[in-house]
Amino acid sequence: MEIIVHQAILHVLDTTLDAPVLSGSCMEMTAEKTAYLQYHIEKLLASDDIRQCRPLPDSAFRYELEQNKDFIDLSCRIAGVLFDYMHAHTTIPGADLAVVDFTRDGQPWLGILKLNYKNGYTHYTESVDGAPVNSIIQQRACLPTQSGKVEEGALVDLTDYSMKLLEKKFDIDGHKEFYLSTVVFQYTTAEPEKKKLQAIQDAAVQAVQENYQDEPHVEAQVAMLIANQAADNDNKVTVEQVRRQLAEEYPLAAVPFDDYVEKSDVLEPAQAQQPVTVSPARIRRMESRSIHTASGIEVKIPTEILSEDSAVEFLHAEDGSVSLLIKNVIL
Structure with missing residues (x-):
């Protein structure tokens, strides 16, 4: 699978503010930024928590995808709809929104990565009586690390507008509900x-x-x-x-x-x-099977040899217990 990032834009959806901070142009794509976005796109594509979704007949998001070919304007519209709903329902965490134009094996895709804020810590230096003093400060808006996990996001196949969606339920007016599929995108929901x-x-x-x-x-x-x-x-x-x-x-x-x-x-x-x-x-x-004994011993056996009597054998006793005989062990 080949992922090529062509352009990306980042919008700030900090719900402690009254409005989103929208970018007017795309990011300059360095090797580090490209690798960061590629990693999270690949991780979403491989996730077994992903939902396969299709647009509902009256999906405004699908209509916008079909009609709006201005990447920056399209990303701003997505960010605006998302921020308005987040601002009205403060249980949904603030985030930076990365909208990514990429191809997957030559096919056009649109990535919408909601990079939810995490608390983190870093150092800072201040001058006290003319001398530098180092201390620790909390960062409230840390993004997921490159090896971390994006908790919410959508990857849209622009050839048929189907979507791979990773979403979470949040408390909406007293009920745990999805909001990306139902409100922001207006797509069908499916089982993970x-x-x-x-x-x-x-x-x-x-x-x-x-x-x-x-x-x-x-x-x-x-x-x-x-x-x-x-x-x-x-x-x-x-x-x-x-x-x-x-x-x-x-x-x-x-x-x-x-x-x-x-x-x-x-x-x-x-x-x-x-x-x-x-x-x-x-x-x-x-591809493997873990077997645990009552005394806490764990044995991991490749699935393909479980039925080979020349490798392992399960011995059933009259009292219902099972013993495992491992053969041809080289120590």
């Missing part, structure tokens, strides 16, 4: 990617267990199957891909898998055909 992934995984596990009762470690084997699919397909997986893999490895599970997917409350028919993003961190977790 991790919930859709879990629904696909649960459907596959149920289908295999139902038809292969003697198959050991079904959950781990299905997790590995999905992880391999995601690793081979740019960190994405679809229901159809999982079904095809089940048909190859567990033929009797393919049809029941379709039934479980259809019954899922998370996998709506329109969304079931859409790719689900699987973050690299989740792929790594799916």
